[in-house]
Amino acid sequence: MAWPTAPLLLGSCGSPICCRRLLLLLLSLGWMPLLQVQATKTGQEAALLRAELTGTPDLASFPAGLSLDLTCGDVSGLSMKRAQELAVAVRQKNITLQVNQLRCLARRLPKYLTNEELDALPLDLLLFLNPVMFPGQRACAHFFSLISKANVDLLPQRSLERQRLLPAALECQGVHSFQVSEADVQALGGLACDLPGKFVAKSSQVLLPRLAGCRGPLNQGQEEAVREALRSGQSPYGPPLKWSVSTLDALQGLLAVLDESIVHSIPKDVIAEWLQHISRGPSWLGPELTAMLPRFRRDTEEKACPPGREPQEVDENLIFYQNWELEACVDGAMLATQMDLVNEIPFTYEQLNIFKHKLDKTYPQGYPESLIQQLGHFFRYISPEDIRQWNVTSPETVKTLLKVTKGQKMDAQAIALVACYLRGGGILDQDIVKALDDIPLTYLCDIGPQNLHSIPSSVLRLVKPQDLSECSQRHLGILYEKACLAFQNVSSQEYFEKIRTFLGGASAEDLRALSQQNVSMDLATFKKLQMDALLGLTVPEVQKLLGPHIVGLKTEEDKSPVRDWIFRQRQEELDRLGLGLQGGIPSGYLVLDLNVREAFSSGAPFLGPRFVLAWIPALLPALILS
Secondary structure, three states: OOOOOHHHHHHOOOOHHHHHHHHHHHHHOOOHHHHHHHHHHHHHHHHHHHHHHHOOOOOOOOOOOOEOOOOHHHHHOOOHHHHHHHHHHHHHOOOEOOHHHHHHHHHOOOOOOOHHHHHOOOHHHHOOOOHHHOOOHHHHHHHHHHHOOOOHHHOOOOOHHHHHHHHHHHHHHOOOOOOOOHHHHHHHHHHHHHOOHHHHHHOHHHHHHHHHOOOOOOOHHHHHHHHHHHHHOOOOOOOHHHOOHHHHHHHHHHHHHOOHHHHHHOOHHHHHHHHHHOOOOOOOOOHHHHHHHHHHHHHHOOOOOOOOOOOOOOOHHHHHOOHHHHHHHOOHHHHHHOHHHHHHOOOOHHHHHHHHHHHHHHOOOOOOHHHHOOOHHHHHHOOHHHHOOOOOOOHHHHHHHHHHHOOOOOHHHHHHHHHHHHHOOOOOOHHHHHHOOOOOOHHHHHOOHHHHHHOOHHHHOOOOHHHHOOOOHHHHHHHHHHHHHHOOOOOHHHHHHHHHHHHHHOOHHHHHHHHOOOOOOOHHHHHOOOHHHHHOOOHHHHHHHHHHHHHHHHHHOOOOOHHHHHHOOEHHHHHOOOOOOOOOEOOOOEEEOOOOHHHHOOOOOOOOOOEEEOHHHHHHHHHHHO
């Protein structure tokens, strides 16, 4: 018969007397030495592993599946080669290391690792390597293909290691805008959970399913972008009105960011069925989602307004209404006519949120301008998504609401308001411009191109490069022309500093003229130039345009748009720069410019702006055969 283990026997003692008797029995049976061995096993294994590290080079004797008791002091005494051997053994033997141990071991690895050497290391260890160790598209692509399989959540979101991984991964993928593809998301792996809200807004179809499974909470920018995508129906899940039980299951972590307006839009029978469906508590239902459940349950409860409780006007008595009474009894049309009283009475944030919900139900297509003019401080509770549905034509309305935003961290609302006003044909006067002096001018990208000409020149002096990051090429072209006129009377050096922000709309001819003025354009500005304009520049023109910054082309030669420009230049001209740039057109090749519509008057398909044919290898045999 098999004997139970000593820990089991000791754990079954019912009293101190029983335990003492049991210990005497174990001692008489020879069990005490076994207990001593178990108590010292961990310490012996740790000593053995340290001896293996500092002694013999063979680490194959490591026991599998252990938690290695290793300090940074132990690792710091190892050579780089020995540290690499240890890392390989950790993966082969499936040895568990803590975060601080992984970090210390990563610091002792060689600075240059081949793809084969990377493949032999523990995946989680790679999180602590600096991406700059893997220059070039092939090396970085292989590195991040491994990172995508690692547990990124080992790193805190604000840690240096995690913050440097995402920009490097995007650069490696060739992502230079806020648009990512499904392939990009798959390549990023867990790093996709860190993509800012602008990426979510532009790529909600591919990003939301990934964010739904992220372990950590979303930041404020991500939450706002997710809510807008879900509310508008511009997501893989469709509009909330058509959601089903399976949709709510699929949303997972995104349920925690839903606001009242979205919850109220979900069919009540779907919510009721889903609440019954999750009554046993699925494994992914964490504390944040558990806190959401009362909101869903309240939405399924329809209560009628008690007799005599329906108010005829907004007064202090409403403060003492329960929330469900406000929801059942208050009329949205009454609120719209008495917004001045809503702003005067000290309602709670939750009560004001209920009032907003009543107004939203009364005006589902957006508030009328008569109500917008009277919003006052209630404007603080309006989201940018709501504002985009408005039709604002009065400059006085804009000025009044902009005053409300001062000091309230409401840049997004202010931008949405001005964009709404300009889309309706409004003109920015000096008072509005002054009210916007500390607000990012990203609203310029939302204005219809036909209305950009109404922007006063004084606005252009406030524009920063990031304000135009989402502008279309047509917007940039118009703003560039307007900036040229606005700054035409300043000196040449000052002119370049003023015009720099708008150069994304400059033509090749404008850039050629600029290259004659010794402007010394920095590489960041060069990379933001319009692609067609940049590709039209010759090597000497780019050399004059960049000046001393020309050396920066070497570090960017594998990345767009520098790579695309290099492909269009003759290699012999690139060689004259002395930078070692490779990838140009070799001597003996003929470059045919087929961007001539007359050559295709018969309707043949257009082959592209510049089509390269191998002159000797391709054409010579054809000539001989003829």
